[in-house]
Amino acid sequence: MEKWQAFDADYALSSERTDSELIIHYAKIDDSISRLRDLVEVEQRCCAFVDWGIDESGSDLHLIARGSEEQLAALNVPLPREA
Template identity: 65%
Template sequence: MTHVGPLNGPPIACTLAPAAGKAQVEKWRAFDEDYALETERTDARLTIHYAKVDDSTRRLRELVAADSTCCAFVDWSIDETHAHLRLIVTGTPEQIAALNVG
């Protein structure tokens, strides 16, 4: 599966130390490999669809909790009301671009 998740590398404004940032990126990559389905992007919004199972729901919540703190320059939310999980990240075009999504 091609990497479609939120982080290819820590964004410039991420507050994690380099080692922690690298570890978080690896967690996202592993999660994306397991569950990512599709990505939708506009200038100010990124929506990523994931398979919805107990493990994916738990892991996505953990990832978003961490990134809501270290990458607080965008708004993170999870929509669980559909057949698939949806990660919704909103911000300015510059903020969305800083996430470095592949």
């Protein structure tokens, strides 16, 4: 949890959430890409009930988590404030 909080403090821009999807936008630089990949690798092992993805194609870096509303609610990923 502390690693997510530190990462969000450094790079989080905004977040969006629906019943089945959570998208968090981050500043896209080499450090944020590397750190997010590491965080998602851990989450994929401990929270495999959610489909984790990273979209690096735009100007922002996007963490995308997909699952049911209950599955997303069970995540320990802190949400940054929405823009």
